[in-house]
Amino acid sequence: MQRTPPDRFWPPSQPGNPELAAFLEMIEDGVLLIDAARAVHYANPAAGEISRRIPANPDEPDLAEALLGLMPQELWATPAGQRWSGEVRAEGSDLVLAVRCYPWTVDGASALLLLFNDVTEARHRQDELRRRHAELQQTYASLAGAQQQLLQAEKMASIGQLAAGIAHEINNPIGYVHSNLVSLRDYTSGLLELIATYEHTLAPKLDEATLAVIAGVRQRIDFDFVSTDLPELLSESREGLERVRRIVQDLKDFSHAGHETTWRRVDLHKGLESTLNIVWNDLKYRARVERRLGELPLVECHASEINQVLMNLLLNAGHAIGERGVIALESGHDEANDEAWISVHDSGSGIAADALPRIFDPFFTTKPVGAGTGLGLSISYGIIKKHGGRIDVANHPEGGAVFTVVLPVHQPLRAPAAPTAPPTS
Ligand SMILES: Nc1ncnc2c1ncn2[C@@H]1O[C@H](COP(=O)(O)OP(=O)(O)O)[C@@H](O)[C@H]1O
Ligand SMILES: [Mg+2]
Numbered sequence: 001m002q003r004t005p006p007d008r009f010w011p012p013s014q015p016g017n018p019e020l021a022a023f024l025e026m027i028e029d030g031v032l033l034i035d036a037a038r039a040v041h042y043a044n045p046a047a048g049e050i051s052r053r054i055p056a057n058p059d060e061p062d063l064a065e066a067l068l069g070l071m072p073q074e075l076w077a078t079p080a081g082q083r084w085s086g087e088v089r090a091e092g093s094d095l096v097l098a099v100r101c102y103p104w105t106v107d108g109a110s111a112l113l114l115l116f117n118d119v120t121e122a123r124h125r126q127d128e129l130r131r132r133h134a135e136l137q138q139t140y141a142s143l144a145g146a147q148q149q150l151l152q153a154e155k156m157a158s159i160g161q162l163a164a165g166i167a168h169e170i171n172n173p174i175g176y177v178h179s180n181l182v183s184l185r186d187y188t189s190g191l192l193e194l195i196a197t198y199e200h201t202l203a204p205k206l207d208e209a210t211l212a213v214i215a216g217v218r219q220r221i222d223f224d225f226v227s228t229d230l231p232e233l234l235s236e237s238r239e240g241l242e243r244v245r246r247i248v249q250d251l252k253d254f255s256h257a258g259h260e261t262t263w264r265r266v267d268l269h270k271g272l273e274s275t276l277n278i279v280w281n282d283l284k285y286r287a288r289v290e291r292r293l294g295e296l297p298l299v300e301c302h303a304s305e306i307n308q309v310l311m312n313l314l315l316n317a318g319h320a321i322g323e324r325g326v327i328a329l330e331s332g333h334d335e336a337n338d339e340a341w342i343s344v345h346d347s348g349s350g351i352a353a354d355a356l357p358r359i360f361d362p363f364f365t366t367k368p369v370g371a372g373t374g375l376g377l378s379i380s381y382g383i384i385k386k387h388g389g390r391i392d393v394a395n396h397p398e399g400g401a402v403f404t405v406v407l408p409v410h411q412p413l414r415a416p417a418a419p420t421a422p423p424t425s
Contacts, residue, residue: 030097032064032114033104040064041106050118055092067116075101080110087119096123145362149379167251174248178241185234192227247277263411265298268306268342272329275310283318287327287346294332299340300411305383309391312376313344313403319367320348320401333409339389343404350395359393388412 024031030047034040043064051063054070070088078084084101097116104113203211218224276289283289317327325347333340351359358364360381365374377391384391389407396402 028117030067030114030116032067032116033106033111034064034068034114035106035109035111038065038068041111047116050097050116053093053095053118054090055095070097071099071101071114075099087123094120094124096120145378148362148375149382163251167248170244170248174241174245178238178245181234181238181241185231185238188230188234192230195227249274251278263300264303266301266303266306268296268299268301268340268407269293269331271303271307272310272331272342275307275314279311279314279318282315283327286321286324287318288325290326290328292328292330294330296331296333296340297409299407299409301387301407302383306387306405306407309380309383309405310342310344312380313405316376316403317344317346317348317401319372320346320350322348325400334406338409339406340409341404341406343402345396345402346400348400350399351393351401356393356395360391 024044027044028046030050031042031044032040032047033042047067048063051067054063054066070090072086072088074086075084078101081103083103084099086099088097088099089095090097096119098119099114099116102113102115104111206214272293276283314327321327327347328345329342330345331340331342352366355364355366360377361374362378363374364378365372367374381391384405384407387407388411389405392402392404392406394402
């Protein structure tokens, strides 16, 4: 709606000085002189020009009032004699005006001189720049995050390869030490049997002096103790070796050289136990592990990656516990959705409400510098998402945090997303 300016506003009442009047009529800044009652004493053409850009308001046909109506409460509240400046926006349009207001006098009474110009374009450009800047910053942050994830994945892959290589090397000597120990056990029991037989059969036939010599040696080497301790030592050594063998196997399972490109049907409980063995050193002094595991079908996944997720959850649970506590592991199969789940519940401090929405963000950590990278959960999230699953997190009503990994039992028939390495032959 085009409005006609009222007479008292337009054309401007001329001030006394013709040069000043010409100047005021020429400039692009709006100039408006009003008295305390908001009556307009002077307005230059630019003021009229600008006020016409304000969206039409049928209740306010007076253009000067329309313009003054945009001014904030703050301006009217400014004590007389003080300047005010700021920006005002016209409702219903994108018009932005920069306004400066100076104390003035009209016929000896206090008045206000308002200078304003249309900064809509500049403001738009600035807003656009700000938006672009924020976008760029976000892109930069996600690129930096992606780069860190790649580095981390690369690191994990090389650690995996290294572990698999070492495991392979250790396997060989373990194999022969193990079989030697079996032979040693058989040989010693044979030798002990032989000695016992000598004793039973020969001792009664020996003279006192010979028996005394034998008794001396027997005492010196503490034969009675040795003969009972020897089999025990051997069986302890075998147990120790058995543990080394298990750890090596776990390392192999765990790393699987990080070259998985096809989905394999995996026993998640086995992966959980391997991973527990690997992180046990970190957990054993602070956490008791309670298992309430259900029945799980074999799950199509990349075992080493799922183990990495379980490792992150177990380590975080251990960190959250601090001194001493419990880590409860549960699992189950949701037949309706054909999903398998494993949950890790710790008796730690739980997660603060303001941290909860951010824990999966790359670099979000509440741990001291050097103690946490803030990458564990973000990498885990990526892995589980790639598997078409999810990680749920909640604070348990009885305290501590619960992380639940939910995985589809079957992967859709498709090539696995983003293979981590070329297929090995
Ligand atoms: N079990 C847990 N209990 C409490 N807070 C946790 C737990 N697991 C993760 N968090 C929170 O999530 C943050 C991010 O975890 P993560 O991504 O593994 O990085 P980091 O362990 O290096 O800090 C942790 O710093 C911690 O604040
Ligand atoms: Mg962590």
